[in-house]
Amino acid sequence: xxxxxxxxxxxxxxxxxxxxxxxxxxxxxxNYYLFWYKQPPSRQMILxxxxxxxxxxxxxxxxxxxxxQKAAKSFSLKISDSQLGDTAMYFCAFMSYTGTASKLxxxxxxxxxxxx
Amino acid sequence: KAGVTQTxxxxxxxxxxxxxxxxxxxxxxxxxxxxxxxxxxGLQFLFEYFSETQRNKGNxxxxxxxxxxxxxxxxxxxSTLELGDSALxxxxxxxxxxxxxxxxxxxxxxxxxx
Numbered sequence: 697x698x699x700x701x702x703x704x705x706x707x708x709x710x711x712x713x714x715x716x717x718x719x720x721x722x723x724x725x726x727n728y729y730l731f732w733y734k735q736p737p738s739r740q741m742i743l744x745x746x747x748x749x750x751x752x753x754x755x756x757x758x759x760x761x762x763x764x765q766k767a768a769k770s771f772s773l774k775i776s777d778s779q780l781g782d783t784a785m786y787f788c789a790f791m792s793y794t795g796t797a798s799k800l801x802x803x804x805x806x807x808x809x810x811x812x
Numbered sequence: 813k814a815g816v817t818q819t820x821x822x823x824x825x826x827x828x829x830x831x832x833x834x835x836x837x838x839x840x841x842x843x844x845x846x847x848x849x850x851x852x853x854g855l856q857f858l859f860e861y862f863s864e865t866q867r868n869k870g871n872x873x874x875x876x877x878x879x880x881x882x883x884x885x886x887x888x889x890x891s892t893l894e895l896g897d898s899a900l901x902x903x904x905x906x907x908x909x910x911x912x913x914x915x916x917x918x919x920x921x922x923x924x925x926x
């Protein structure tokens with residue numbers, strides 16, 4: 697079974713600064729997908745970024761980028777130019793390559809607070 | 813296009829009762845999955861329905877069940893409620909659940925069991 701670990705329960709960053717959220721995972725599979733989801737107070741889970749394990753290039757989406765280290769089983773999220781609207785819970789998630797899009801294994805989350 | 817709609821937003825029940833939660837996926841989406849979110853256990857996969865059939869199931873007792881209708885709307889039922897069933901229940905949909913698809917989540921139903 698896969699496990700996803702987020703070791704930072706809470707983090708804080710000032711507006712316009714950069715912050716990195718950590719995630720490690722454990723799997724015996726070689727092909728898989730990794731995700732970062734954001735859950736604001738509205739409770740709706742929103743996909744931030746997605747990485748295919750077979751791609752060596754790190755995924756980027758505007759101010760969000762990842763540092764994917766497959767050998768180390770590490771998948772960190774960097775948020776640049778932090779904005780107040782980035783305040784939310786952030787979840788790292790794993791999906792087996794042979795699975796369906798619906799079955800994700802989530803980490804315990806990191807609560808990010810962006811301050812003025 | 814309307815998003816994933818979950819009803820009701822909040823629900824209060826007492827131990828021993830049963831409850832039914834509803835999820836309407838994005839129009840055209842045929843895969844619906846359910847997750848339970850609690851402070852202690854985090855987010856856990858309950859089950860997935862596709863074309864009215866349960867396709868995947870997580871590790872939950874038989875008190876948790878679901879179904880999907882021909883219009884892809886899904887319901888989740890929990891019987892003989894326990895205090896530990898208090899949680900946010902999230903529903904997500906995708907076109908057919910393929911692993912290269914994006915999941916769209918609803919805002920959840922917050923269930924409190926007293």
